[in-house]
Amino acid sequence: MSSAEIYKEIILDYYRHPRNYGKLEKTDGSARETNPLCGDDVEIQFSVADGKFGEIRYSGKGCAISQASTSMLTELAKGKQVEWVKELSKEDVFKMLGNPELGPARVKCALLGMKALKVAAYGYLGSKFEENNGSDS
Amino acid sequence: MSSAEIYKEIILDYYRHPRNYGKLEKTDGSARETNPLCGDDVEIQFSVADGKFGEIRYSGKGCAISQASTSMLTELAKGKQVEWVKELSKEDVFKMLGNPELGPARVKCALLGMKALKVAAYGYLGSKFEENNGSDS
Amino acid sequence: MLKSEALNVEKVRADFPILNRKVHGKRLVYLDNAATTQKPNVVIDTLVDYYSRYNANAHRSVHTLGEEATAAFEGARKTVSRFVGASSPEELIFVKGTTDATNLVRFAWAEKNVKRGDTIVTTLMEHHSNIVPWQLVAKKKGAEVKYVGLNKDGTLKMDEFEDAIRESPALVAVTQCSNVLGTINDVARICRLAHEAGAVSLVDGAQSAPHMPVDISKLGTDFFAFSAHKMMGPTGIGALYGRKSLLEGMDPFEGGGDMIKEVHTSGATWNDLPYKFEAGTSNIAGAIGFGSAANYLSEIGMDKVRRHEVELLEYALENLSKVKGMTIYGPEDADQRGGVLSFNLSDVHPHDLATILDERGIAIRSGHHCAQPLMEWLEVPATSRASFYVYNSFDDVDSLKEGLEKANEMFGA
């Protein structure tokens, strides 16, 4: 699908009506990613319950593609095991966006949210691992 | 004339049998010029009698063209008014060498001796001028 | 203006092979000229001719190819120095580009001459290449960088400038034309005031030399920096003009071949101007191509280039301002600005706009344009920018307008 189409069909809806936009009071994991070239900036925060994403929010500013893809990603992640991010791939994100034709610069916009989510989730999993293994040391 | 010809006809004779090569005990003027690109290096020394070049010598090292043209130039200058250098031009030097076809890099070699002679002669004329006008100050 | 003197844009366009290119099946509308410009056939051919007929290292070899390459390289130096009105070719140093030029001044002049407590005066509208070097010098030397602010219309606050130079700054570094606002600064006056205050002046000519007649001898600046790629020349080459008396007093910048007179294990002595500042094998092809670009521009005539851009700009300002949701930055009067038009379109992010326009064959730039302090002043994270050159037509402006309206439509504005 051409990028003009994608703007029309999916992205603009999320850009106009962001889902899960905002901040959490209490978080189990969070991360911020920026793209210095274009000034895109997203932060993802989440809480965890039973090893699954509980509440999940994003905030930030930037182009429609970065903001919409992050918003969609929070919807996708909600309720899933935190471990699931290990399998999350670029291709999943592209599919979620409807496989638009994006040049390399815009691909970075599309993947910014995924980067933030991964960093946040790995951070959470790492700290969990330390906690669980803390008694050994 | 091609540069191969010039080597044969004129330059080599002077390169093999340098005229006026050496140094003077007492000089009225002298100057040294070098070409950093190729390492050519010539020094000209002269004495003056009656406003004319008396003894004149050159020394140094370098390619046949720089050495021969300097040698020829000392012959040309000898006995002439020191003032004559003011009229001495590139073209005179080229003519003296038999108008060889020289690229710009080799032209510098051909003119190195003239540069030294001019610097030396102007230095002499300048000091003479000061001497003659010294009583005014 | 006589009609017969007018520029024949179609004739100019025919010289640029890239303008025949289709992008996403559409005619290429190239409006990113402030980033880099397209090259006429004559410049491309000059490079091909060099590489296929007389490529050799300049200054180093006495064989025929070497002499031809040297002659062409030095010929280009003469052409380019005449193009900007430098008084002598030995004042024109070939560098990589404007950034390399400002950094040369930083390392070879400022690091030696800027002292603790000194100030360096620049402005809020500068490109990073005319900011970062001075920040680094200031930090190293314990000096301070002062930024002259801007009026609402994007012109310099001259009163702030006059206050700033009252402190006798070491250096005044100002752009002649902003790459975002288009603002043309009166650098002749700025340099005069700078000199009266005892400062050395540097003019960033990256956006002026390509687009308007420049005569350094009249500007009276000490340094002038510009890039070939922004004026139809090759990438990787630019020039720094420097006043002879200053250049002579400076230490060299990079060390290596060509910039030396003699090297011994105990130390080295430096070559004459301009070679003292040109270490290593130069971008020979680039310099020759630079000369060819300057010749091409001179043949059109820089007056005509400028006049054409003013006309385009007037047309664009008038028509684009009618598009719903447009905010255009910079001076309103086309006569006081270069052919650079930065704007934002309602809540369409510049990157989205660039993508939407690209789909229609239109190339604009979006982002901070290497001028983040200016973005902070404008209070926007980024802008869109359309920038013109002599090969742009009124049709190009029309295409842009249609594209903007289309984007509005898509974004539901």
Next chain:
Amino acid sequence: MLKSEALNVEKVRADFPILNRKVHGKRLVYLDNAATTQKPNVVIDTLVDYYSRYNANAHRSVHTLGEEATAAFEGARKTVSRFVGASSPEELIFVKGTTDATNLVRFAWAEKNVKRGDTIVTTLMEHHSNIVPWQLVAKKKGAEVKYVGLNKDGTLKMDEFEDAIRESPALVAVTQCSNVLGTINDVARICRLAHEAGAVSLVDGAQSAPHMPVDISKLGTDFFAFSAHKMMGPTGIGALYGRKSLLEGMDPFEGGGDMIKEVHTSGATWNDLPYKFEAGTSNIAGAIGFGSAANYLSEIGMDKVRRHEVELLEYALENLSKVKGMTIYGPEDADQRGGVLSFNLSDVHPHDLATILDERGIAIRSGHHCAQPLMEWLEVPATSRASFYVYNSFDDVDSLKEGLEKANEMFGA
């Protein structure tokens, strides 16, 4: 060696348009390859294609031309880094050339890390670009440059080198192949010893990368510098390989666009590798052409390039040494030297010889070859130098031999 593996010189020559050129009516015999090399059609075409189809500023624009230019530029970085065996493209910084590379290390690494009383070890066979930067650092920092001497045959005195590194120098900077003597140094061993002594190592690869297989991961050097124009690529572009851990700890070199992450009036932060060291618009066309040259060489195969040059060298050493009055410098064994042959011919001054040969279409270099300390050691003001590349033939050597005999005849030897 199987005959079928042998290089087809005629086929290679057909790729180089300049080799059809006549000089003074004679076939061009280009033997000045250590100064700069000729370009194959594919490199020239790559430049033309860039400028006429997708010229745009890299990294800065999201339109189609910008994305194509960026992809090609970064593709070239991958190609060139693979060509020299760098472990990752982010360790490969595009620079102006070898001289720019050594100076980058000087400003961004040495000025920070070389301390008063330190030593910098280099050798008597270095090019000025691997001497002058260190002299300047040493002077500024109160350090000392030590020059490892040479054996009679022009090889390094390894015992002197081992003595020198016993003092734990800050930096060891050595050429992999001398541009005058041809000597190939065992830089893998030198770097290992340097590292054991706690020194950082820099290898000047200007004459090795073009002529023999180079694998930086095996050499184990910290820095490796080379120029595109000496390996069939465009002028004005080269590369510095730097070990990631070192590059990360370094401050930037030049300041400006692209090398920053954020710029505020209060200061700036730096971009990631390799961009931290690439300020301003890069030589985009140059880099893409550099990649094309590396591809061309890889297709021939660097083993074959090397083998061909060794064969030429053996043939030349054998035949030219028979010419009356010849003094040839450097190692006798062709296997231990690059395709560079410096010599003097009785009392014919090198410049006169170059002119006489030029008349016969033969281009050699005469002079100090930017290696004056080596000239002092050789006790000559200058040498003549014939240097080979893969497009040179045995005929070229024969022509040179005839030319030398002719010069002897003219000079009456």
